[in-house]
Amino acid sequence: MRRAKNQSKEEYTEFLSEKAVPILEEWIDRIKSDQLLEPKAVYGYFPCGRDGNKILVFDPKTNILLGSFNLPRQKSGNQYCVSDFYRDIVRGQPTDILPMQAVTMGSKASLFAQELFVSNSYSDYLYFHGLAVQLAEALAEHVHSIIRIECGFKNEEPTELKDILAQRYRGSRYSFGYPACPNVSDSRQQLSWLNASEIDLTMDEGDQLHPEQSTTALISLHSQSRYFSA
Numbered sequence: 001m002r003r004a005k006n007q008s009k010e011e012y013t014e015f016l017s018e019k020a021v022p023i024l025e026e027w028i029d030r031i032k033s034d035q036l037l038e039p040k041a042v043y044g045y046f047p048c049g050r051d052g053n054k055i056l057v058f059d060p061k062t063n064i065l066l067g068s069f070n071l072p073r074q075k076s077g078n079q080y081c082v083s084d085f086y087r088d089i090v091r092g093q094p095t096d097i098l099p100m101q102a103v104t105m106g107s108k109a110s111l112f113a114q115e116l117f118v119s120n121s122y123s124d125y126l127y128f129h130g131l132a133v134q135l136a137e138a139l140a141e142h143v144h145s146i147i148r149i150e151c152g153f154k155n156e157e158p159t160e161l162k163d164i165l166a167q168r169y170r171g172s173r174y175s176f177g178y179p180a181c182p183n184v185s186d187s188r189q190q191l192s193w194l195n196a197s198e199i200d201l202t203m204d205e206g207d208q209l210h211p212e213q214s215t216t217a218l219i220s221l222h223s224q225s226r227y228f229s230a
Contacts, residue, residue, distance in 0.1 A: 027131055037132065038106025040199035041143045048098035049089030053081045055218075057193070058094045067189050069218070071181060074228060082180050085172075085222035099147045099221070102196045103139045104214035105132050113212070132213040140215050144173045147219055171221040179229045187216045
């Protein structure tokens with residue numbers, strides 16, 4: 001619910017309090033009472049190494065090469081590539097660690113959203129679908145925080161929500177489909193390596209994640225990694 005063009009900050013705050021917050025609270029209560037979400041997550045740490053714009057990924061148990069992610073480099077500005085935030089491969093061997101994660105809100109969320117849509121309950125569909133998508137992002141942020149803490153950066157964790165939203169923590173979470181990782185199909189091998197079937201998360205032939213309210217990511221813990229556009 002965006003601020004209207006001629007709406008003052010005070011009017012917008014009042015509007016949110018009177019209209020948006022009650023709707024949000026109503027949907028949170030309904031999600032809990034009807035158990036509409038089944039949040040699940042999986043993550044892992046993989047030996048890796050940088051080779052130009054590629055990140056080579058190795059099996060954590062055997063150190064055998066699993067595959068790679070070939071990522072684009074910015075054509076201007078800082079000319080960043082996600083691979084820059086990992087150490088170079090040395091004599092074919094990994095020298096760094098690539099954390100990866102996948103989260104989902106579960107199939108029940110997708111089915112319920114579809115039911116709302118086909119029944120022409122468009123407002124309810126938009127409210128529920130939007131909230132489920134944002135909760136998937138919230139779960140992804142939570143798992144990212146767990147990874148940062150497990151990797152020894154607890155002292156750099158923010159304590160205020162505003163600092164989390166401003167990315168005042170170490171590292172970045174790169175999801176496929178965005179400019180830094182545009183190839184959505186790359187997530188297919190990621191799901192396989194993470195055994196995402198354990199949380200009932202799959203990808204179809206059209207590179208669509210199922211359930212829909214799901215997200216995957218590569219994690220960089222480099223102190224200078226930030227989000228960037230193509």
